[in-house]
Amino acid sequence: MIKLDQLYSDLADSIESLKEDPSSVKESRQVVEDALDLDEPMYGINTGFGALANKRVGKEELKQLQRNLVLSHSVGVGELIPKDISRLMLQLKIHALGLGNSGISEKTFDRLIYFSDHDLIPAMPEKGSVGASGDLAPLAHMSLPLLGYGLFWNEDGTDTIPAEKVLNEHELEPINLQPKDGLSLINGTQQMGAYGAYVLEKSLSMLKAADLIAAMSLEALQGSIKPFDERIHEIRPHEGQQQVARNVRNLLVESEILESHRDCxxxxxxxxxxxxxxxxxxxRDGLRYSSQAIETELNSVTDNPLVFENGDIISGGNFHGQPLALALDHAKIALAELASISERRTYLLLKGHDGLPELLMEETGINSGFMIPQYTSASLVSENKVLCHPSSVDSIPTSLGQEDHVSMGSISALKLLEVYQNVEQVLAIELFTAAQALDFRKPLKPGKGVEIAHKFIRDAIPHADEDHYFKDDISKAVELLQNRNMVEEVEKKLTKLV
Known part of the structure; x- marks a missing residue:
């Protein structure tokens, strides 16, 4: 599975390596320069784009062609892509160009590296890509600051600064794009790839937390450990299923609650x-597939046309986002199911099961207890059902029919982040609800892993005897999931979760 810290480190190493040895960029650029001398038609280098591929462009207009390409494709709309994901997009673009099959000019490439080195992160609207010919609109906005247009994020990612002002502060002149530069910049799947990597890395920690939260609910509800018996899962050996059963068994070792109702x-x-x-x-298995697809993409060249060592410049379809669109749609569904089953456990905790007070408070009527947080869970789970409609099954032809099948993977990417954030909230609600229910099982102790987590939760969120501002509890529970300390505490004191 993708690890974000490792990805950032690997990308930083890749960029440093390219600064020390830019030979791959130089060699691919030389192929483009040599081809220009032959004056043969080459898509996007001396021809128009898309439906205009058959229109030749004169030598004196080749630079203007690339400038026009970036300006004309900068038509993104909507909210701005978060700075962390924007940074990842920039680094992924540099990495892809550095693989040596794009033919970008050294000066333009060096300016991108300068942006990355100085954390000058272009601000890009999130919508406008159809996920084929690459993420054209977002990447065009990423490229605008090279020309002196567009916006950069400020230091803390809370506001934007005009690119012209930032370039002046750094004593930089706008770049004159060379033939092929604009096409190399805006062709690619870096928006889809960045969103996928960003969310799937976070999902790895969430998977462990989901197992831990489920184990807490199981204890609070005096559920049976028998369905987690290793023998059951050996005869249906899906890897994810076996991992989850093992996690729960490990979390419930030495449980007094389990012993108290073993013969009930x-x-x-x-x-x-x-x-x-x-x-x-x-x-887990679905997210594993999605993660593998993303990892492959992050180390791929998704430009068009592609430049090869023997001098060939070949137009193909590596920019098409279908491999990512399917993987991202699959990831949305896989994540949404974690929330769907979590909400059902939250609902069950409120029903007054075997000694638990209804709505998890002793005095209800004047108090609504934990009734309403479950409403929020239900709302978010229902919203996810809409967000999980597979974007990849849709296609609207563009470019006068030249681009007649597109992936819509960028929509999958944007919705994936929304689904993830909803799942995080639903699991957080189960987290503090299960902790409340577990309080009523005292003095019996839960399994060691659950006990460690319960104490950790109680340090942040106290037991509730009466109605209060539950939004604070939700926010604190979300923070516990985001900072990953709860899972890390369990792993440090008990065992490594898988």
Whole structure:
């Protein structure tokens, strides 16, 4: 699975390596220069773009062609892409160009490296790409500051600064793009790839937290450990299913609560408890596939046309986002199911099960108890069902029909982040709800892993005896998931989760 810190480190190493040895960029550029001398038609280098591919452009207009390309494609709309993802897009673009199949000019390439080295991160609107011919509109906005147009993010990512002002402060002149430069800059899948990498890395930690939260609910609801028996999962050996069952077994070692009801005679728990390995596990396997697709893409060249060592310049379709669109859609669904089953466990915790007070408060009527946070979970789970409609099944022809099938993967990418954020909120609500329920099982102790997590939660969110401002609890619970300290504490004191 993708690890964001490692990705940032690898990209930084790649950029440093290219600064020390830019031979791959120089060699691919020389292929373009040599081809220009032959004066043969080459898509996007001395021809128009898209439906205008058959229109030749004279030598004296080749630089203007590339400038016009960036300006004309800068038609993004909507909110700005977050600075962290924008930075990742810039670094991924540099890395892809540095692989030596794009033919970008050294001066333009060096200016991108300067931006990265000085954390000058272009601000880009999030919408406008159809996920084929690359993420054209967002990447065009990323390229605008090279020309002295567009915006940069300020230092803390809360506002933007005109590119012209930033360039003046750094004593930089706008770049005159060379033939092929504009096409190399805006062709590529860096928006889809950056969103995918950003969310999938965070999902790895969320998977562990989801198992831990489910184990806490299982204890609070006096659920059975039998469905997590290793033998069950050996005869249906999906990797994710086996991992989840193992995590829960490890988290519940030495549980006094389990021992207290081992012979209670209950036959089966509801699916939201009994089928945690199967549901969480399927999401793990789905996210694993998505992560592998993203990792492959991050180390690919998605420009067009492509430049090869023997002098060939070949037009192809590596810019088409279909591999990512399918993977991102799959990731949305996999994440959404974690929230769907979590909300069901939250609902079950409120029903007054086997000694738990209804709505998890002793005095209700005057108090609504934990009734309303579950409404929020239900709302977010329902919203995810809309967001998870697969963008990749849609296609609207563009460029007068020349680009007659597009991936819409950029929409998948944007919705993936929204789904992730919703799942984070739903799991946070189950987290503090399960902690409240577990309080009522005292003096019996839960499994060691659950006990460690419960104490960690209680340091941040106190037990609730009456109604209060629950939004604070949700925010604190989300923070516990985001900073990853709770899972790390369990792993440090008990065992490594998978």
């Amino acid at each position: 005679g209950k036959v089966q728990d509801p699916y939201c408890l009994r089928c945690v390995p199967q549901v969480h596990g399927a999401s």
